[in-house]
Amino acid sequence: MTPDLLEEGARRAEAHARQEAQGRTESGGRAAGFSRLARPGEVDVTHGRILYLEDVSVSFDGFKAINQLSLDIAPGELRCVIGPNGAGKTTMMDIITGKTRPDQGTVFFGSTIDLLRHNEPEIAQLGIGRKFQKPTVFEQLSVFENLELALKTHKGVASSLFFRLDSAQSDRLAEILHTIHLEASVARMAGNLSHGQKQWLEIGMLLMQDPKLLLLDEPVAGMTDEETARTAELFLKLKGQHSLMVVEHDMSFIKTISDIVTVLCDGSVLAQGTLDQVQADERVIEVYLGR
Numbered sequence: 001m002t003p004d005l006l007e008e009g010a011r012r013a014e015a016h017a018r019q020e021a022q023g024r025t026e027s028g029g030r031a032a033g034f035s036r037l038a039r040p041g042e043v044d045v046t047h048g049r050i051l052y053l054e055d056v057s058v059s060f061d062g063f064k065a066i067n068q069l070s071l072d073i074a075p076g077e078l079r080c081v082i083g084p085n086g087a088g089k090t091t092m093m094d095i096i097t098g099k100t101r102p103d104q105g106t107v108f109f110g111s112t113i114d115l116l117r118h119n120e121p122e123i124a125q126l127g128i129g130r131k132f133q134k135p136t137v138f139e140q141l142s143v144f145e146n147l148e149l150a151l152k153t154h155k156g157v158a159s160s161l162f163f164r165l166d167s168a169q170s171d172r173l174a175e176i177l178h179t180i181h182l183e184a185s186v187a188r189m190a191g192n193l194s195h196g197q198k199q200w201l202e203i204g205m206l207l208m209q210d211p212k213l214l215l216l217d218e219p220v221a222g223m224t225d226e227e228t229a230r231t232a233e234l235f236l237k238l239k240g241q242h243s244l245m246v247v248e249h250d251m252s253f254i255k256t257i258s259d260i261v262t263v264l265c266d267g268s269v270l271a272q273g274t275l276d277q278v279q280a281d282e283r284v285i286e287v288y289l290g291r
Ligand SMILES: Nc1ncnc2c1ncn2[C@@H]1O[C@H](COP(=O)(O)OP(=O)(O)OP(=O)(O)O)[C@@H](O)[C@H]1O
Pocket: 060, 065, 083, 084, 085, 086, 087, 088, 089, 090, 091, 092
């Protein structure tokens, strides 16, 4: 799919949203158009791509951290991204999530949503969830309260005092607790969980927001072998229902979960293929695996 086609798609979607908003004047014009588009279920993946980056570059003080990067991901795919320290993996996630603006390039979510026109909170609302390396759960709250809060925050509930989970939300919370292996710890304070359990809780908090695309930056760093194995199971379960981009240095973890592996180096794609293919690539061995 060409950038022209993507831009045309975005123009059409916006025109359509404007038309809708005109017919519903009480709902607030252009803003209403965007919120209609923003429902995660409406990401247009008819072209077979949930994420599309083309020729993206960003420099920090003259240093090109991302250098003409092009990459795309299919809906439901679990894409692994590996590469040496400083390759630009985290910076790429910063660009996708609106934390960093690229100097040039195209970044699309589905074929109609131009992510460069949205800020960080809007991108989260659009259905892109991000997990940073360090767990960021509320240590003083219980596991249940953390999950409930993730839903409230996402829905923009102004007064949490009057917020009650409806039955569908309660069911989802129970299902997510099961998925993240924290059913038995639902009433525990998050601060008392192990490092791995905190990571799972944070993933659960993202799942409460039902993201289409999940970006996970070094999710198993600091985990025990058993926690790492359970995280691999978790990701394999999420695959298909969500699209995932996982950055990791742990090669045995990558081996367990990977289909296609993208190798980043110096801000662009050095190699891509199955893990066996990229591990056999001389350039990859030289810059990364052979260290
Ligand atoms: N905000 C910033 N200002 C200046 N330089 C930055 C900024 N963000 C990233 N960089 C630089 O860009 C390069 C890419 O960094 P990035 O954190 O994306 O690498 P990475 O692939 O995630 O590495 P690691 O595997 O160590 O996490 C590094 O040289 C880093 O120092």
